[in-house]
Amino acid sequence: xxxxxxxxxxxxxxxxxxxxxxxxxxxxxxxxxxxxxxxxxxxxxxxxxxxxxxxxxxxxxxxxxxxxxxxxxxxxxxxxxxxxxxxxxxxxxxxxxxxxxxxxxxxxxxxxxxxxxxxxxxxxxxxxxxxxxxxxxxxxxxxxxxxxxxxxxxxxxxxxxxxxxxxxxxxxxxxxxxxxxxxxxxxxxxxxxxxxxxxxxxxxxxxxxxxxxxxxxxxxxxxxxxxxxxxxxxxxxxxxxxxxxxxx
Amino acid sequence: xxxxxxxxxxxxxxxxxxxxxxxxxxxxxxxxxxxxxxxxxxxxxxxxxxxxxxxxxxxxxxxxxxxxxxxxxxxxxxx
Numbered sequence: 281x282x283x284x285x286x287x288x289x290x291x292x293x294x295x296x297x298x299x300x301x302x303x304x305x306x307x308x309x310x311x312x313x314x315x316x317x318x319x320x321x322x323x324x325x326x327x328x329x330x331x332x333x334x335x336x337x338x339x340x341x342x343x344x345x346x347x348x349x350x351x352x353x354x355x356x357x358x359x360x361x362x363x364x365x366x367x368x369x370x371x372x373x374x375x376x377x378x379x380x381x382x383x384x385x386x387x388x389x390x391x392x393x394x395x396x397x398x399x400x401x402x403x404x405x406x407x408x409x410x411x412x413x414x415x416x417x418x419x420x421x422x423x424x425x426x427x428x429x430x431x432x433x434x435x436x437x438x439x440x441x442x443x444x445x446x447x448x449x450x451x452x453x454x455x456x457x458x459x460x461x462x463x464x465x466x467x468x469x470x471x472x473x474x475x476x477x478x479x480x481x482x483x484x485x486x487x488x489x490x491x492x493x494x495x496x497x498x499x500x501x502x503x504x505x506x507x508x509x510x511x512x513x514x515x516x517x518x519x520x521x522x523x524x525x526x527x528x
Numbered sequence: 529x530x531x532x533x534x535x536x537x538x539x540x541x542x543x544x545x546x547x548x549x550x551x552x553x554x555x556x557x558x559x560x561x562x563x564x565x566x567x568x569x570x571x572x573x574x575x576x577x578x579x580x581x582x583x584x585x586x587x588x589x590x591x592x593x594x595x596x597x598x599x600x601x602x603x604x605x606x607x
Contacts, residue, residue: 361554368587478576485576495580512536
């Protein structure tokens with residue numbers, strides 16, 4: 281049997297990595313599409329997760345996570361790439377000043393009275409997949425060390441600490457202009473989607489979870505290049521138009 | 529019965545918008561990229577490269593397609 285402190289720290293740190301991914305998706309989607317449906321989706325994700333964990337118990341690690349990663353990752357990737365494109369086009373058109381779009385002019389902002397299913401599904405999937413991964417970590421660390429109770433505390437502490445940080449950060453995220461936020465959330469969803477979908481196929485990423493940071497950097501650079509190219513194209517078009525008007 | 533049909537239509541429409549959106553080539557490219565990754569995974573080729581390459585190429589082509597559509601709409605409105 282391993283000591284309590286190493287098991288607690290291992291379960292906390294390993295779970296924190298997964299919870300950060302979960303909180304990033306929930307905060308990003310909530311700030312972009314609205315909080316009510318996002319939190320409903322997160323709550324539904326936690327309910328399903330609780331039922332799964334209660335039903336399977338220690339056998340939770342026997343659930344085939346690969347197909348789940350593939351399906352959820354592919355959906356996030358497709359949706360994230362569409363948001364990323366919209367973000368690039370809008371930031372390129374409006375620049376970093378005056379990017380705030382009125383909610384009723386923005387087709388990606390939910391203005392209805394019912395549930396925004398897009399926000400619900402994105403948040404639900406993020407919570408369910410990452411929550412299952414936390415459950416796997418807790419069970420494998422706890423069962424291996426013979427300290428399941430301690431590992432559960434480690435996983436729960438990670439959820440509380442990272443969740444609280446996310447709740448504090450969400451106030452600042454709400455102040456970021458919507459088009460820029462859509463660009464950032466698009467990059468994040470595309471990053472997690474690429475990572476999970478590829479991992480779900482059984483492909484190993486060089487560096488494991490650290491590859492997420494590499495993907496993030498590559499997609500940030502790609503978005504920045506696209507914005508620069510689009511802005512230069514728009515400037516040249518304006519110049520050509522002005523010259524043709526002068527020539528008349 | 530009508531309520532069930534209306535719900536099914538709404539459900540199908542939601543997933544169509546979620547997956548296909550306004551550019552079907554994005555979803556098609558991701559599906560092909562995942563298929564190629566799965567096939568390459570059995571070889572020595574680093575299969576993890578495929579999806580990032582698909583994202584880089586598709587973002588550029590999708591942005592250009594979106595701009596062409598916007599320009600087309602602007603020209604029609606101007607007429």
